[in-house]
Amino acid sequence: MEYVATLAFARERDQQDPLHKFRDQFYFPQRNGKDAIYLCGNSLGLQPKNVKGAIEQELADWQQCAVEGYWKAKNPWLYYQQYCSKPLMGLFGASQQELTVMNTLTVNLHLMMLSFYRPNKQRFKVLMEAGAFPSDQYVVETQVKLFGFDPESAVIEVSPRPGESLIRLEDILEIINRESDSLALVLFGGINYYTGQFFDIPAITVAAHKAGAYAGFDLAHVAGNIPVELHNWDVDFAVWCSYKYLNGGPGAVGGAFVHEKHASNRAFLRLGGWWGNEESARFKMEKGFVPKKEAEGWQQSTAQVFNMVSLKASLELFEAAGIGALRSKSIGMTDYLAFLLQQLKGINFQIITPENCNERGAQLSLLFMNSGKEIHQRMTDAGIIVDWREPGVIRVSPAPLYNSYQDVFHFYEIIANIASNA
Structure with missing residues (x-):
């Protein structure tokens, strides 16, 4: 044009x-x-503009139903996270079983790393972009320390070449190949917050898997901005916030994707929480964590209704558009x-x-x-x-x-x- x-x-x-x-x-x-x-x-x-009415609805249900709002509210609270995860399917190219809405971005990144970063003496390194958002840097730094490794040797950063602002894909792939024997996790922002560069998620994922490493992505600047195909691209996990392009409001609930090959595997390590337990057994109050065979198996606690309601309202507009x-x-x-x-x-x-x-x-x-x-x-x-x-x-x-x-x-x-x- x-x-x-x-x-x-x-x-x-x-x-x-x-x-x-x-x-x-x-x-x-x-x-x-x-x-x-x-x-x-x-x-x-x-x-x-539809947020106010959505919040007022939940306030009215809280007022009129109290605890019975979990099953009698207009939008029963027992399933509230699913009202948000379903509209996200088209944005992320994932099944609803691979998506969950919970916590905040950094909390979710910590939870995902505790599942997908399982270092040993040989394979312990994390590859990420230089200049990643600080919270991502802090998560990786403290996670490698948690497992007894020195970030100076365990964290590899890919930088732009001298005189350039953007990171070249061939440089990312070259480092993955070079470090294939020691690489445990490749963790990139889908879009670099500073430069706005959108990374080639499929190519990075293929290279990580070829090297024997997991591939995860922080999609804070991708969610609601660029449609992606996380399932078909075979991404292992991803996390995001919802207060940017998704218009969920300040400090709004975050989200996570876990590929079905991991989510459906109950033996795959994760931290247990009541809301992540198998739904049919949740209210039996028994010992023994049996996770749901989906991304919701990473849920920790009851859905944060008032931290999800604005996102739910905004996603109605995304579905219409x-x-x-x-x-x-x-x-x-x-x-x-x-x-x-x-x-x-x-x-x-x-x-x-x-x-x-x-x-x-x-x-x-x-x-x-x-x-x-x-x-x-x-x-x-x-x-x-x-x-x-x-x-x-x-x-x-x-x-x-x-x-x-x-x-x-x-x-x-x-x-x-x-x-x-x-």
Whole structure:
């Protein structure tokens, strides 16, 4: 498509967009008496308007049913996690038996590593991307220490080549092959939070398995952003949060995928919890943990109803929109954003996110050579909400469920004005 750097073009694209109606289903923060230009869904999604009614329903059921709400509520609480896991099937390319909604991302990553990181004297290393999100780094560091290993020798990081911002797939595969005798786990973010690079999950998984290692992924920036096929790609496990593109609200419940070949194996090691026990025997209150033969076998406790209700409401919108249509619009908006940014003069930055739309999601990371924090503050003052990440990146993320081409154009207008007055 031939793009044009005009408001008229952006308005025409919005008029042709079948998803544009979903914008009205969200609340936008107000800046200077009007809707903010909110391009920060990669940090926290907006509040869907149907959340309030959904919470009020659970409050009413709690009020009227008390403990009987577990089986008499409009949405019986006994099965609440399943109301969220079912709509996630299409987003993750998994059966409902391979998905569970529970805890938070970092807790789930610890639980998964305790199952999938089983080191011995020969095979004890973990491979991950350099510059992974800090919580992932902390999880890996403390897990290897838990098993008595030194992170300096047990954790291998793949870095970009000198002078580059992105990690090359061939470098990942080369290290996996080189370390095949000592590698226990390959753990990558599906998308690197800083650069926005979407890693080749199928290729990394194949290489890890060939080396005799498990393959796991942190999909915090993938969930609700890029559709994936975790089952068909033979991924061993994955974890994610739901407060970014999934719009589950601040601190919302996390989720996990466990491939059926592991989930259905009751002998596969996991930490036991009451809600992960075989459902038919759960209320017998007997000794002996017998896990459910599915990802819910990793559940620890009763479903966190009030920490899941906003996600449940948001996923209704995802089902109505369709992840395929959302992905198509996302590619269109980021392509348009990249085109507009290329028109800018008088401002020193580069886009470090992959140019190929198949190697990125909804985020473009702009690396500023100087004055980045000052430029970010001027954006904020002008009514733009984007985030700053040290040491020099402003992340811009038009979310297709509620952002518009006009949002993208107005962002460009403002940054062009900042550039002209630099």
